[in-house]
Amino acid sequence: MLNHLFQNSNDDNPRLAVTVMLCGLLCLSLQDALIKMASDKTTLWQLQSFRALVNIFFVWTILKRLMPASTLRPKRVGIVVMRSVFQVGALTLFFGGAPFLSLAQMAGGLYTFPLFVGLFGMLLGESVGPRRIFAIIAGFAGTLLVLRPDAQDYSLMALMPVGAGFCYAMFVVTTRRFCRDESPLALVLFANITIATVGLAGMYLVPWLPVSDAQRLQYPFLLTVNEPLVLIVVLVILSCSLLNTIGNLCLSKAYQSADSSFLAPFDYSYLLFATAWGVILFADIPQFSTVMGLLLIAGAGLFVAWREHLAEKSKIHGGD
DSSP, X not given: OHHHHHSOOSSOOHHHHHHHHHHHHHHHHHHHHHHHHHTTTSOHHHHXXXXXXXXXXXXXXXXXXXXXXXXXXXXXHHHHHHHHHHHHHHHHHHHHTTTTSOHHHHHHHHTTHHHHHHHHHHHTTOOOOHHHHHHHHHHHHHHHHHHOTTSTTOOGGXXXXXXXXXXXXXXXXXXXXXXXXXXXXXXHHHHHHHHHHHHHHHHHHGGGSOOOHHHHHHSHHHHOOOOOOOHHHHHHHHHHHHHHHHHHHHHHHHHHHSOHHHHHHHHTHHHHHHHHHHHHHHOOOOOHHHHHHHHHHHXXXXXXXXXXXXXXHHHHHHTO
């Protein structure tokens, strides 16, 4: 089973893809909830770097004993590194707003990524009909309902998950189009090397940023680095490392095993998982506008993915 899951393959396996995607999203949504829970006791840079280092230990030391060494070596290093950079951007922007946003708001911003995929197609000159344009507009309207820019306590920090959605769109496209023949273990290992590098660089550079003490007090998760590693933070980092490794292995395998348009409906289960963890762990009952916004985002994203799937099929048939 491990060999089948971690080895690269060019064959589609929709049932496996759906199963591992749901498992991966459940793990990642719980990880995100734990990080939000610990965001007042650590910093983004500490958490990202130490979590990534533990992930590297899991992949390199433990899984190397179970799998051939070739599964840890990428075939195209440049493409894998580029994919990792997109993932780092998504993680940094997504978790950067964790202390200030609900899990539902974070998830709603992140899941604008299919809408960005549709926009990329428009910018590249693809034929985009009025229905897809309407879906993109509806999706961003849903984002406004979730983030509530008219609220009195609104902050520009709420836009960070939307930036994460942009980076995640690039991450998904790169994984599907250029990394299908890569080992999921190699993808996870190089992603965590990049995350650890950026986190450690942040720990060194953040103290030198030209910001005031008031700003550091206002945004300690982003602008401080010297928080003590208390026991609860260590436990969160270890738990998140395990959940993150399992989750990303599962997502990498899922996108390698089936078309992204086929997986899109199941990908949106993250919105449900994240909202549920918010209720369970933070007693954060989403407002009606938030629920409607999440439904708009999900519906618009699914429609865009479906139209892209139809466009891809027409290209294939047209070339026959």
